[in-house]
Amino acid sequence: MPEGHTLFRLATSLRDAFAGDVVASGSPQGRFEESAAQLDGLRLLEASSRGKHLFVDFEQDRAVHVHLGLYGKFVVRAAPAPDPVGQVRWRLVSGSAYADLRGATACELVTPEARQAILDRLGPDPLDPGADPERAWARISRSRAPIGGLLMDQAVVAGVGNVYRAEVLFRHRLHPLRPGRTLRRGQFAALWEDLVVLLHDGVRAGQIRTLRPEDAAAAREASTVEHRRVKNYVYRRQGQPCLVCGATVRTEELAHRNSFWCPRCQPVFRSRAVG
């Protein structure tokens, strides 16, 4: 489930399993064979993530850049490694663990310069304690583009995907089509703080859970009707009643992905003040 929290967890798993160890590296599938062979027998130093990008660093200034894309998987398990199942692009093996990468959009050996260039393209990551949200605000506050598109732009905020986009906008009563520059600074600050909380919760839980405690009862009730556990407000709940107000959740494509929102909780325009 690759939004930023997934990659952060994965970096932790890889670090815990391999950091400091000499590893065997190969590509059973063959597509990463030449590069994998160059890493075979080297010491793995570190694994880290920024947004949805993962970096695995080895001695001799070698690093692998991985992007899981929509359905890539990278599993880390205890040894012994079984025969590879399916298309294993990259396999790492140590005395105590193994890791298999499948279906990734990107798996490439990168120079330190190329690695840095990837980092330079990315906006601040809410999971990064050193992230500077002002960089995101500078982009959003100047843009006529819809906030629902800006949040998906990894150069604006790194790590937010389609689920977090839908959910954080719901939690802040913002319509996805609202132009970025119509947000007030305080609204952005609250949005960012919420992303920090939600992504960290995603890291802990291993899943995206966005319901506030006060809405848990409504979610349980909805689950019996929808035949699947409801743990989010609007993501993939189109046609279902909003857990807060009961209006029918809507969907429409935005930034090449389906966007979901409640037309009553998230009006396009809101009066600036009441009373």
Add this chain to the structure above:
DNA sequence: GTGCCATGTGAAA
């Protein structure tokens, strides 16, 4: 069992 859709991105056309 089959077929569609999906938490994403970049290359090819």
Add this chain to the structure above:
DNA sequence: TTCACCTGGCACC
């Protein structure tokens, strides 16, 4: 604008 990646969950038969 379309395709590639080529996994996996789930609705439907």
